[in-house]
Amino acid sequence: MKKHQVTIIDIARALNLSKSTVSRVLTGHANVSLKTREAVLELAKKLDYQKNMLAISLISKKTNTIGIIVPEFSSSYFPQVIIAAQEVATQAGYNTVVSQSNETYETEVANTKVMLANQVDGIIVSITRETKNYDHLKIFERKGIPIVFFNRVCDEMKVPKVIVDDFEGAYNAVDYLIKNGRKRIAHLAGPVSLRISERRLDGYKSALKKNNIEIDEELIISYDLGLSKVKIYVNHLLNLENPPDAIFAVNDPTAIEAIQVIKKRGLKIPEDIAIIGFSNDYASALMAPSLTTVAQPIAEIGMTAAQLLIDQINRDVSDWKAVTKVLKTELIIREST
């Protein structure tokens, strides 16, 4: 089926040498006479010799590969984090294997199995909105393979994590809305299973309380982040006898979707209703009205996660550290408020 791949044995045979000698030349290791060195190098080049990392990794028990598992790929958030993480990883000599769990628990489990089977040296994970059982991730800990969470983390596990101050970000966003005269602020929240939803909800509530605005549970809608449902929720909010004059959305895609719905109803943004998103996705600056949003330091998140993982990989299991880096958000004010 496949052509024969060139191995050091082929080179050794052709030059009447032992594979040990060829190996030595190719790894630039010990003393080899100039003559044989040159001969080996020349033939290797001529034959397009490429070392087989499978064999090397099998022996060294190290693949120099890190896995990244993210829930999705369609908003700009995760791709950007991945770009940043890859940069750090590449710099440190690591390859990356990326897979998306598609927001489903089963796929996430399957992906972790694949990563394990392929002997990654560590993984960076942001869990799905469904993930409640963490056994598939705890296996990594047990096997001594470092794991780092970002964004959507697993509280049960004592491992490095990179998050942003969701509470503060949400608080600032809602506080800003109130300072601008908004009285009835709705919150399109994420699923309760995710800590980030919870923290953003807390920030929202806290800002209301500080400003002596009563929390109206009617204005808080938690949903599973399936964008198609946003339309229903927004329409529901707008049809209330006492509709909101602002919406704080748990993320940008939700906010963007909400804006489409509101525009279609002929309401004016921000005059009739203001909108704030979370994360500063690529599209949020371009759309009309451009979206006010709580920006995350996306590149920093990716780079920090990768760095933490690599640090962990280079440490002995016995001195694993479990730092949690909390990065700052920044409210970016645009036309939607």
Added chain:
Amino acid sequence: MKKHQVTIIDIARALNLSKSTVSRVLTGHANVSLKTREAVLELAKKLDYQKNMLAISLISKKTNTIGIIVPEFSSSYFPQVIIAAQEVATQAGYNTVVSQSNETYETEVANTKVMLANQVDGIIVSITRETKNYDHLKIFERKGIPIVFFNRVCDEMKVPKVIVDDFEGAYNAVDYLIKNGRKRIAHLAGPVSLRISERRLDGYKSALKKNNIEIDEELIISYDLGLSKVKIYVNHLLNLENPPDAIFAVNDPTAIEAIQVIKKRGLKIPEDIAIIGFSNDYASALMAPSLTTVAQPIAEIGMTAAQLLIDQINRDVSDWKAVTKVLKTELIIREST
């Protein structure tokens, strides 16, 4: 450094069996007594046994992994193609390794080496805007590892390719502009090194000719797709004594950037100047004005590329096929025209 990973030998020793027997159970292969089968399965589960694909791949000379190399990750085009390709690959039992070449030739070469070293079963590639030498890709052919191009292809190589009818897409876009009364249509073109730039340029020129509009080279600007330069070019065009009344951009990011510049100058879109992009990126529907664009069947491109690759992998080198699939584009008319 790392903990000992559980192997079939550990299981064999613990149960006083040979590794052959354990292997048989774990692969579900031949006849094994129910008693031993259950004992092995139970212990394997208890110890979190995970087979080491490195060892298996080394012997079978197959990793069930395909590589995908794309120039960038920041527009929505490539991520979407990748999602679609991954779907087909996963379905067929293949893992995917994705890497971005960052639009630089050196990185592309480095990435191909990594893929080779890791013994991928095949690769899907869209080359950088810089790539003029294809030796690093031809190695795959020589080694009998299938390669499939999409979007930005290498003409020199007789391998499967997936492209869209760029000529027709461009032709239709420009023809539409003319039918709507535009007389001076500028073209922000891509680098001449890429065939897609060339074909889109040809379509642009052909539409002008068909409609008896003289081609004004002053209105054609080829650039390297570095978005920061768009501002300079657009301003240059608008400052001409006889400025264009429409711009056909080689891709959506370029068009989106152009729109920002034009809006900043206080011109009205589409009244003063119309804009058309190419690819129907995620943001193009959301922005204001929403962008008229030549849509590519992105998911189909990814799926087709993956399917062609897998077909090729399953064929003997001697009957490799080199089909070129040309998919249709569709002009999506929005507010910018």
Added chain:
DNA sequence: CCAAATATTGGGACCGTTCCCAAAATAATA
């Protein structure tokens, strides 16, 4: 109850490297 048939298990080669240790070749020294 014993031979033959069948079910179950074990042994060992193999994949492509690296690395340690010993062997051979060469150079240095007395």
Added chain:
DNA sequence: TATTATTTTGGGAACGGTCCCAATATTTGG
């Protein structure tokens, strides 16, 4: 020149599986 020191090379184990073939254990049938 013989002997030792130093280069240079070769041999073989190891990594963790799969798979073929032989060996053993268990059934089965006459």
